[in-house]
Amino acid sequence: MGKKFLNMLPFLRNMTHKPAFTFTARLRSFRYAFRGLRTMLFSQHNAWVHAIATILVVIAGGICHLSASEWCAIVVMVAAVWTAEALNTAFEFLCDVASPQFHPLVEKAKDVAAGAVLLSAIGAVVVGVLIFWPRLVALW
Numbered sequence: 001m002g003k004k005f006l007n008m009l010p011f012l013r014n015m016t017h018k019p020a021f022t023f024t025a026r027l028r029s030f031r032y033a034f035r036g037l038r039t040m041l042f043s044q045h046n047a048w049v050h051a052i053a054t055i056l057v058v059i060a061g062g063i064c065h066l067s068a069s070e071w072c073a074i075v076v077m078v079a080a081v082w083t084a085e086a087l088n089t090a091f092e093f094l095c096d097v098a099s100p101q102f103h104p105l106v107e108k109a110k111d112v113a114a115g116a117v118l119l120s121a122i123g124a125v126v127v128g129v130l131i132f133w134p135r136l137v138a139l140w
Contacts, residue, residue: 040089046117050085054078057128064135073131077124084120088113 019025041047061074091113099106 036086036090040086044085044089047085047089050081050121053124054082060132064132066131070131073127077120077127080120081117081124084117088117 041051057074057078061071066074092110095106095110
């Protein structure tokens with residue numbers, strides 16, 4: 001883009017300037033991320049359900065001596081569920097700010113975001129059943 005065009009749109013000029021990489025800035029980023037995870041855990045009841053499920057799956061995986069590929073599948077699914085929950089939480093916070101009063105489209109948007117969490121949780125359960133069911137059947 002030409003300088004003349006950038007001068008017409010000052011907000012674009014600011015986007016082309018990148019701050020220098022600093023180690024303290026990276027540490028601050030991690031601090032913000034952990035603060036976000038803490039906010040999610042203390043504000044969302046479903047996050048506690050996911051936390052308990054995660055702990056139980058890790059314990060069961062340790063008891064069952066899962067293979068590396070099975071652990072990979074478990075880790076991917078746990079990460080998918082937690083990511084969906086975190087994005088849903090952020091989306092709900094933003095919706096509450098953007099539309100403090102009830103709005104039917106905001107309700108639909110929140111329902112879709114919650115549906116994404118449900119889809120990832122169902123996928124995690126399916127993977128869990130595929131991995132753990134044969135071991136449970138072998139015990140009987």
